[in-house]
Amino acid sequence: MAQITVHETELSLSNPTLVEGLPGVGLVGKITADHLIETFEMTHYATCHCKGLPEVAIYHENDPEITGAVRLYADPEHELLVLQSDVPVSPNAAEEFAGCLTGWIRDQDALPIYLSGRSTDPDDERATYGVATGEAGEILSAHDIAPPDERGAISGPTGALLYEAHRQDLDALGLIVEASARFPDPAAATSLIETAIAPITGLTVETDSLLDRAEEIRATRQQLAQRMQQAQEESSKAEPVGMYQ
Template sequence: MARISVLDDDVSLSEPTLVEGFPGVGLVGKIATDHLIDAHEMTHYANVHCDGLPPVAVYRESDAAATTPVRLYADPENDLVALRSDVPVKPGAATEVAACLGSWFDEVDLFPVFLSGLAREKDESPPDLYGIATGDGGEALARAEVTDPPESGLVSGPTGAMLAAALEAGRDAVGLVVESDPQFPDPEAARRLILDGIDPIAGVDTSTDGLVDQATEIREAKQQLAEQMRQANEDSSRAEPLKMFQ
């Protein structure tokens, strides 16, 4: 089974930007997309049913409705879609999930923005942000003034699989790579992703005050998922330096 089950047919999208938020290093993608959904009061638009996703049901506090662990949220006014994931994707399933989502990307004519953390120990300087692209995605990076990577590297996990699928299909897409805390959830890195990557690429304006003011609460709320990711770090979407003879 591989399908996207749309819940709200009244949502109208025209060549939207999609922001992907699978858990990874520092949980930066998940923190960023969760914040976008809340800040823009995005509508629960669709449930994702893809082979390879864990066969589990998710429920929320004070809400009896069960839903899928991976969902899509939409903001028609800003032509924005966010992929929210409450679970990691196993390495062997990443290709299946990427193919499932990629076919829907083409159907809806989405421009995907993939998010990944690059493990770096924290210091006083702001985390660096870099961009990579497939197809004509480099044009979006240039408009947003996102810099090129300073070193060779690779992106793994479900995010890497989706970038690989976009490359193979010739699909326009970008990947944003931000330096992130390798041990703990990193709201500061997620804020950099939003302000200097997602917002200028998608043409939106997102208040990030909550990411700064509530950084401690966010870290505590995400800590359990971060621990799960560390125990099985091969599940993570992550960027890492490419060690090779050059």
């Protein structure tokens, strides 16, 4: 049965912002989500049991408790929700997952921010672009976040989530950052936070540790990155499609 199970029913949220952190190009969503959860010491708020998600049990360091693979964390003080996933979401499950999660987001009256990496061979600069559904384009304009500079497509579960928001006329933001296609990219996640997520949410997010721990983060995320490369169709990514494709 498709559902989101809330564990911390006493937590109260009002018009929160939801940041999605599914694995994708450069693992930018995963790295960003993990960093936000750690920085704000967020509470494990809910678990996704949407049809098609991997049925795996996740264990955590120094903790005997088992959790699901796709979880939601909450910080009521900052009106923040973060979606964290320890596994790729199969393209076969993307449509079902998008419908399941989008319905819940609408019920929470939340503004979702969906994250995607655009494969590049980045130097020190990683450009960030924004797309929107509903009336959320005004938010991008207010924060001088430019639209993409070429025609393209966002695939994988993140693309499905954005398309479902479009279908339901739900306000949603999609942030696209240039990122390494071969390695976990903490620098891209840092750029995403500093140039878009922090301004949009009004949060002050420390990012120095992301760069200071870049090698550690790459090493700990490398196994997941390799799994993503082996099954690229499961990855959320933004890519150019060309004028006539």
